[in-house]
Amino acid sequence: MYTPPMFKQDRAASLAFAEARGFATVCAFDGGKPVASHLPFYLSYANDGTAQALFHVARHNPLVHLADGKTSWLLAVSGADAYVSADWYVSVDQVPTWLYQAVHLSGPVRTLSDDELAVQIDALSAKFENRLLPKKPWTSAKMTPSRLEAMKKAIVGFVMTVGEVEGSFKLNQHKSEADYAAVAVALAAQRDAGSQQIAGLMRETRPQAFAPVTEAQKS
16 A cells, blocks of 8 residues: 555554454455455454454355465455545645545455354454443354354355554645644535544644644734
């Protein structure tokens, strides 16, 4: 992923973002074309600290035949994004752009064993059920054993050993404080959730750009 230095995130921040999002586009190459699917995932860590991404797909998904444990796949995680009009800047001669958050994880992928898949199913559902608290979390134990086994046979689990981690949070960090604040204010006034989320992130990233100008500063 092309990432200008001013937008680049470190490994820890990128992994934290990926784990918080928990949804990605996974992509592999079948020798002739890319093969991709959109799916939820969670991160785990091996005893040596190596990050692992765990997920599953339907058994008939073409990705099933591409997990050889050696070839690198890509897990692309996207966050909020928003269009920025050049008219929103204070400075002249600006151009339209798009602000966004994205993280790419890549590494070899292998198939999970049946026992590993059972753990993966429960860990994945627990991650997202916990977001619904105080609702009592759903667990696979609520299913009849025969139905659960049938569902497990219909999917294939995977684990990616994460090697490369790339993070790009493009939030106009390279702009002047006046331009930065003007764009954030304009985004906050838009109706779509993406624009409003990006506006909030901009305020969190560079709060000093929104501080009131004192009389001393004016003079």
